Amino acid sequence: MMELILVTGMAGAGKTSALDALEDIGYYAVDNLPLAMLEPFLRHCLDKGGRYSRAAAVIDLRSCHRYSELAEAYRAMRAQYQNEVRFSMLCLEAADEVLLKRFRTHRRSHPVAVRKFEGDLEKAIRFEHEELQVLRATADYPLDSSLITAAQLKEQVKTHFLQRVTDAMPIQVMSFGFKYGAPMEADLVFDVRCLPNPYYVEELKTHTGAEQCVQDYVMNAPESHEYFDKIMQMLKFLIPLYIREGRPQLVVAFGCTGGQHRSVTFAELVSAELKHADMHVILHHRDYRKNR
Numbered sequence: 001m002m003e004l005i006l007v008t009g010m011a012g013a014g015k016t017s018a019l020d021a022l023e024d025i026g027y028y029a030v031d032n033l034p035l036a037m038l039e040p041f042l043r044h045c046l047d048k049g050g051r052y053s054r055a056a057a058v059i060d061l062r063s064c065h066r067y068s069e070l071a072e073a074y075r076a077m078r079a080q081y082q083n084e085v086r087f088s089m090l091c092l093e094a095a096d097e098v099l100l101k102r103f104r105t106h107r108r109s110h111p112v113a114v115r116k117f118e119g120d121l122e123k124a125i126r127f128e129h130e131e132l133q134v135l136r137a138t139a140d141y142p143l144d145s146s147l148i149t150a151a152q153l154k155e156q157v158k159t160h161f162l163q164r165v166t167d168a169m170p171i172q173v174m175s176f177g178f179k180y181g182a183p184m185e186a187d188l189v190f191d192v193r194c195l196p197n198p199y200y201v202e203e204l205k206t207h208t209g210a211e212q213c214v215q216d217y218v219m220n221a222p223e224s225h226e227y228f229d230k231i232m233q234m235l236k237f238l239i240p241l242y243i244r245e246g247r248p249q250l251v252v253a254f255g256c257t258g259g260q261h262r263s264v265t266f267a268e269l270v271s272a273e274l275k276h277a278d279m280h281v282i283l284h285h286r287d288y289r290k291n292r
Contacts, residue, residue, distance in 0.1 A: 002046055002054075003027075003054045004045070004086070005057075006057060007057065008089065010060075012108075013145050014153045017150045017153050017154050017157075018090060021155075021157040021158050022161060023056070024248045026280075027054045027161075032060075033059050035059055038059065061128065062111045071137075087140075088161075090143065091143070092143050094146040095146040096129065110124045143156065170249050170250075170280045171239065171249075171281050171282070175263035175264045175287070176286045176287050177257060178256070178257060180259065187252065190266070192265075192266050195221060195262050196220075196224070197257070198218060209260065209266070210264055210268055232273055239274075259287030260290075
């Protein structure tokens with residue numbers, strides 16, 4: 001079943017931060033979607049599936065005249081697509097004095113103030129608060145951001161909408177060859193050139209670490225097993241700390257000389273172990289075909 005989160009609420013209350021948090025945990029995110037495009041967007045996501053199966057969109061008073069229009073459209077779509085889509089509405093607001101301070105501190109123009117009130121910020125904020133009453137009764141998840149930071153807001157959104165806490169941070173496990181240069185995007189790099197090299201075994205030379213014969217050769221050495229165990233201990237200690245810090249992604253890279261045998265073996269085995277621990281893992285072999 002597809003999932004659609006509608007993010008709405010007051011200007012300056014944190015809709016962009018909330019949308020960023022949803023994108024970090026795997027939602028396809030669209031900002032400032034016109035209300036008239038909501039159902040076509042939903043149909044597109046249903047038709048395409050895949051990366052669109054979890055979607056989030058911001059709709060607010062920039063793209064509709066009244067929040068009553070949005071509430072009515074949301075209720076109608078939820079009734080029409082109840083067997084195909086799981087809907088949620090996240091509605092953000094903050095106290096008037098907090099919003100005044102945020103806009104004056106960051107020197108941003110208020111979209112409603114410019115369009116409706118000749119730039120009068122206080123009138124615009126009061127108008128939005130009055131309009132918001134109709135959404136409070138409709139919203140599945142109302143959130144007041146007056147007393148929290150942007151980072152705390154993101155954490156609350158992630159915690160509420162995450163299916164699993166480990167989905168908060170995809171882990172990319174990659175292999176590479178040092179002869180082609182170390183990957184600049186890597187957060188953690190492990191050098192496995194100290195382990196037995198299948199390149200010098202004639203029957204293994206043309207194979208890769210994605211194949212069992214190479215993995216068996218590399219892991220047959222006691223030092224390979226000890227190195228693997230120490231890496232897994234370190235990753236299982238570090239990953240929860242990176243998640244708690246709010247990292248959007250962690251890149252763990254394994255390098256050998258050519259990026260074909262030992263590094264691929266370790267990337268394959270480590271990614272399998274992390275997946276078994278219910279982590280969100282992306283496996284990538286950068287160089288393993290360059291020597292073949």
